[in-house]
Amino acid sequence: MVVMGHVTAPFGVRGWIKVKPYTETLDSLLDYPVWWLGKEGNWREYTVLEADVHSKGLVASLEGCASREASEILQGSQIALPRAQLPEAEENEYYWSDLIGRSVVNVQGDILGQVSELLETGASDVLVVKGDRERLIPFVKSVILEVDLAKDLIKVDWAADY
Template sequence: MRRNSASTRIAWTTGRASARRLPIPLPGSCAVASSLPPEDLVVMGRVAAPYAVSGWLKIQPFTQDVGSLLDYPHWHLGKQGQWRSYRLLEGKVHGQTVLACLEGIGDRNAAELLQSYEVAVERNELPQPAEGEYYWDQLTGLEVVNLQGDVLGRVAGLMETGAHEVLKVVGEYESRPKERLIPFVAALVQTVDLDARRIVVDWGLDY
């Protein structure tokens, strides 16, 4: 199993679950309402479409390694922070997508009802990042300040450029909204303090 494939310099995962936890009527007789709080789930992909006629799903992964979702035997599918758990029966990489067969999803009609649902795994099943590595959802929402102590904003998201990841920092400058794109590289990122929820960067206030 390629458990380390889910993490890179910043692992390609995003967490967008809300605080709502009421069960929703997802198809599949073998699905059960997830008892985990949303913060214990990490979104790894999205159901793009049904595949074929036997209930398979085409998944658009949010991971750098397309096939890393297949390392996890249980998936959580949901919308708007409401989740149900499914067991992965079979799966394979198909180009830049993943094809998956989940227990209880036996035909195309059931698969169609899951289109656009997010696919998450339990956070405690993710491989522990090495020192200096972070999952994207760990950085989203953190306050960003520069060496002079100026608050630049908060991390609204990240982008992959090929060479490195880029922090999308949303804040204000001279009383106007401002978005800054700050490369996540050692020359610019001085410290990442997850406990304090703060990133210190070598970046000018007027950049």
């Protein structure tokens, strides 16, 4: 399963939810008629009845979620899709879920920590690396030298004292 967003809040009184997508474009999740919602791998399948872009996110109506109380229970849930349903990433492109948990080492051989999450900023995506302290490392070509998924490693041009 690849986490593609999360439920931020109920929307209205008829069971709709607000969704913060982690996708490159806001409407990418709308291409999938079934979402899996849950936390920490405990997934439940939901058919999307209606969904649309709303403000800086999405709103959606899910089968079996017909009241505000039902949508409140889903608040905070992750939204995931099976990896097999997603297109292959292009060369030198990665799904965020492929980067989370990877070890980060710099050119001097210092282990900086592990990627705990990614942030989307206007200029570039940013790796949040937790080790002896938290570091914010921009995910740009000049800094990210190598991503080796097989070795579970990201090599960066980033000094330990940054």
